[in-house]
Amino acid sequence: MNKFLMTILCMGMFYSLLSGQTAYTLSGRVVDENERPLPGATIAVLPGSKVTQSNPEGYFQLNDLYENSYTLTASFMGYDSYTDTLYIENDRTCTIQLRQTSVNLQEVVVTHDYADEKKKEEALPVDIVTKRFLWQNMGGSLMQSLQILPGVGSLDIGAGQSKPIIRGLGFNRVIVVENGMKHEAQQWGSDHGLEVDQYAVENVEVIKGPLSLLYGSEAIGGVIDMKSRTYYPENTFGGSVDLSGKTSNQFLGTSVSLYGRRKSFFADLRATVLDYGDYTVPTDSVNIYSYRAPLYKHHLRNTAGKEQNIHFSFGVIRPEFESRSYLSNIHTKNGFFANAHGLEPLNVDTEMHDASNRDSHYPYQDVNHFKINNITRYRWTAENYVETQLGFQRNIRDEWSQYISHGYMPSQFPDTLGFASDLERAFDKSVYSGRMKLALKKDKKTFNAGINAEYQDNKIDGRGFIIPAFKQIAVGGYLFGKLTIGAKSVLQAGIRYDFGRIMTEEYFDWFPSPLTNETVSEYRHLQRAHHIDRRFSSISWSAGYNLNLERWSFKSNIGKSFRMPIAKELAANGVNYHQFSYEVGNPDLSPEMAYQWDVGADYVYNRLSAGISPFVNYFTNYIYLNPTSEHDRLYGNGNQVFYYMQSRVLRYGAEMHVEYQILPQIQIGWTGEYVYSEQLSGVKKGFTLPFSPPPSMRLHAGYLTKKLARSIENAYVSLDHIITAPQNNIVPPEDPTPGHQVLNIGAGGDLKWGKQPIQVSLQIQNLLNTKYFNHTSYYKLIHVPEPGRNIVIHISIPFSGKIKST
Structure with a gap:
């Protein structure tokens, strides 16, 4: 390991000597098609963190640039974004001419210059969405907002939680x-659910396919990479007030952000408060096995919740040094559907739950x-740098429900134990992580190397048991290279080594159970986990061509x-109250190995764009x-027993899209997705995998x-017709699951109230x-349908200003 670190440092010093440290200036002017200045346009160079705005005469200046190739971007509301590649080797000036917006409502593949460049360089399918996209498609959670993307879905836990x-x-x-x-x-x-504040997310990259090479174990299916705001113009301040409402669960959300930056120092603060009630479904009852549970006014009782979030970030941005620190705390409390927790639907106090649709009684979780x-990034040029990351996170999850004895549990809960009788389960997970990345670029060659380490300590508590306490260590390192061949081809390849260790603790019941043999009956505290x-260790690799x-x-x-x-797969031994199952782990499981081939083709000409991304995936x-x-x-109460097992699995499928610009203001499109899975061995040979999504398509x-009017800009209206096929392959x-069709509509735009812009989406x-x-x-x-008609409104009120230089 010491030799590996020394090699990285030596290579970094070598590149530093080659590159030099002379700083240059890029200046210029931003104008429209009639050569009129555009004040307040945003100009940025990538890579790096240089961002500025044009002055009232349209002029701008970017300082402290080093010899390198940069991507220059400029944007202004109502105009097409501008992108150009410049090689900086001395002071330069340029004129940027922006054209009025050419309408493009392509919702699935966001047409942003950075997104286009990322797609051209990334060998796996990638979708990049912006904050405006998230507003216009806001669901009950971040993942429900993203599931409009082909190949992306969500496992929903009510109307406010999903994964x-x-x-x-x-x-x-x-x-x-x-944030890395x-x-x-x-x-x-x-x-x-996913403990993430969707108001704090500025953009999201969704990469589909195996990414263990760069991210390590568990990136076997893909990555959801979320980022907060990254760039802040010098000597500015600003923020926004975001207000949201939804009718399906009487959701009310408020999020307020504030940022400021001097020449090199910046800070950002956001606070979010959410409150929602029981959500409604288009039925008056649900069938829970053999019991019919009536629903009061179509409400799924006890699914209300609250959320309070706080985010704070600060840092320093300089030409050769950049450091950002993020602190956040997400706190949620939400109920579980009272009729679906365990196997006591007959014992639910419906009068108590139905008295209010905004309170949470037992059972609920507090997270x-x-x-x-x-x-922190140290760089000697824009694309040659060393980046380090250090982090700590703690997840505390308490699940509460009224104590009911099962099996040999005592009818009266003893007061001699160290936990409350109503604490069903508790998990307390602390995670320490760190990584280092070296990025080098010379001409058309790019080289990345990285190492990462993570330590997890997960404690348990409460009267119920499903997984034991455990500790886990993961260490990995990778090498990745990219070669640009001519102006059209990119070849990339990499290799990674991972080592992991997991240690679970033994667990005994807190109550005795009888053990009977031929001569003696005795009571013992049964051992549930050893x-x-x-x-585990493995080598991962990847090779791609664009x-x-x-x-x-x-x-x-x-x-x-x-x-x-x-830990759950190795050592589970208890009731999953939410799935009506008793789950048993297998300590002899081998690690999953997956091989995948992804291909893709995209066509863009005039008003037409189309693409397809098929894949084949094989698990050993x-x-x-x-x-x-x-x-x-x-x-x-007699839960069915499930055992963890392994089998060979073949999966294949594709995502497709076609968009056509009928008129400058009107676009139509079609997207589709298909996944097929089959187990090739084991007791379930010939069956699919759990939660396999059915084929679906979206006409939009x-x-x-x-x-649209003097005070309304960027106005839009959208119509989506989602068609989902039946899923009989189970x-x-x-x-x-029968097929269905759903119709969604949306509208919105940028309003002006005097000089104050207001962004509205419905x-x-x-x-x-x-x-x-x-x-x-x-x-x-348990046959609960999806929410019925839901009206969602989001209002964002941004504000900004200049900080006087001293």
């Missing part, structure tokens, strides 16, 4: 990254997620990914839960005009109040 699914893979097979740090919580649980993260100490022609672009990538088993030993004919009698049309205990989701089921929904198992 990501990419091409049918979710849970610990998809990594979520926030991997998000770690209790993501193994189907009832555990707090704290993060602190620092990313001490496990497993080590070809970018005038109208066509092609890409291909093949790679191997790796995922080590988690996919880990899954297998239902059996056994039933547990000691810890529940949009109208956008630069100026694995027990899943039930087939949606009506499920316009026809259609009763339908989502095959990947958490509540689909």
Whole structure:
């Protein structure tokens, strides 16, 4: 390891000597098609963090640039973005001419210059969405907002919580990254949502396919990479007030942000408060196995919740040095559907729950997620740098419910234990992480090397048991290179080594159970989990090629990914109250190995754009839960027993899109997705995988005009018709899901109240109040339909100003 670090440092010093340190200035003027100045236009150079705005005469200046090739971008409301590549080797001046916006409502593939460049360089399918996209498609959670993207779905836990699914893979097979740090919580649980404030997310990159090479174990299905605001013009301040409302669960949300930057120092603060009630569904009852549970006024009782979030970031931005620190705390409290928790739907106090649709009684969960993260970059040119990241996060999840004895539990809870009788389960997870990355670029060659390490300590508490306490260590390192061949081709390849160790603790019941043999009956505290100490290691690799022609672009990538088993898969031994199952781990599981080939083709000409991204994925030993004919009698009311097993799995599918610009203001389009999975071995040979999404397509049309009235700009109207096929390819205990069609409409624009801009977006989701089921929904198992008609409104009031230089 010491030799590896010395090599990186020596290479960095060598590149530093080659590159020099002379600083240059780029200055110029931003004008429109009639040579009139555009004051307040934003000008930036990438890579790096140099951003400024044009003055009242349209002039700008960017200082402290070093000899290198830069991407220069300029943007101004109502005008097309400008992009050019400049090689800076002395002081330069230029004139940037912007044209009035050429309308493009392409919602799935966001037409932003950075997004286009990323797609051309990335060998895997990638979608990049902006904050405006998130506003216009706001759902109950961040993942519900993103599921409009082809190949992206969400496992929904009610109307306010969800977790990501990419091409049918979710849970610990998809990594979520926030501001450069991997998000770690209790993501193994189907009832555990994603602790992320969607108001604090500026843009999202969704990369589909195996990314273990760059992100390590668990990136076997893809990555959701979320970023807060990155660039702040010098000597400015600003912020926004965001207000949201939704009718399906009487949602009220408020988020306020404030930022400021002097020449090199900046700070950013955001506070968010959310409050929502029980959400409504287009039915008056649900069937929970053999019991029909009536719903009062169509409300899914006890699904209300609250959320309070705080974010603070600060840092220093200089030409050769950049450091950013992020602190955040997410706190949520939300109820579980009272009729679906455990197997006591007959014992629910409906009168208490139905008295108010905005309170949360038992059962509910209380979650707090704290993060602190620092990313520091030392650079000697814009694209030659060393970056370090250090982070800590703590996830505390408490699940509360009224004490009910099962099996040999005492009828009266003893007061001699160290936890409350109503604390069903508690998890306390601390994660320490760090990484270092070296990036080098010379001419058309790019080289990246990195190492990362993570330590997890997860404690448990409460009267219920499903997984033991555990500690986990993961260390990895990678080398990745990219070669640009001519002006059209990019060749890339990399290799990675990972080592992981997981240690679970033994666990005994807090109450005794009888053990009977031929002569003696005695009571003992049964052992539910044994001490496990497993080590895993693997080599991952990837190779890709991109070809970018005038109208066509092609890409291909093949790679191997790796995922080590988690504590639940190795050592679970308890009731999952939310899934009506008793789950048993397997301490002898091998790590998952996946091989995947991705290809893609895109065509753009005049008003037409189209593309397809097929993939083939093969698992040598996919880990899954297998239902059996056994039933547990000691810890529940006869829950079906599931065992973790492994099998070979073949998966293939594709995402497709076509968009056509009928008129300058009108665009129509079509997107589709398809995933097929089949187990090739094991007791479920021939079956698919759990939560496999059915084929679906989206027909959309949009109208956008630069100026609708004197005080309304960038006004738009959109119409989406979503068609989902039946899902009859299931694995027990899943039930087939019928197909459905849903109609959504949206409208919005930028309003001006005097000099104050106000951004407004309005949606009506499920316009026809259609009763339908989502095959990947958490509540689909008990036949709960998706929310009915939902009117969503979002208002953003931005503000900004100049800080006088001293």
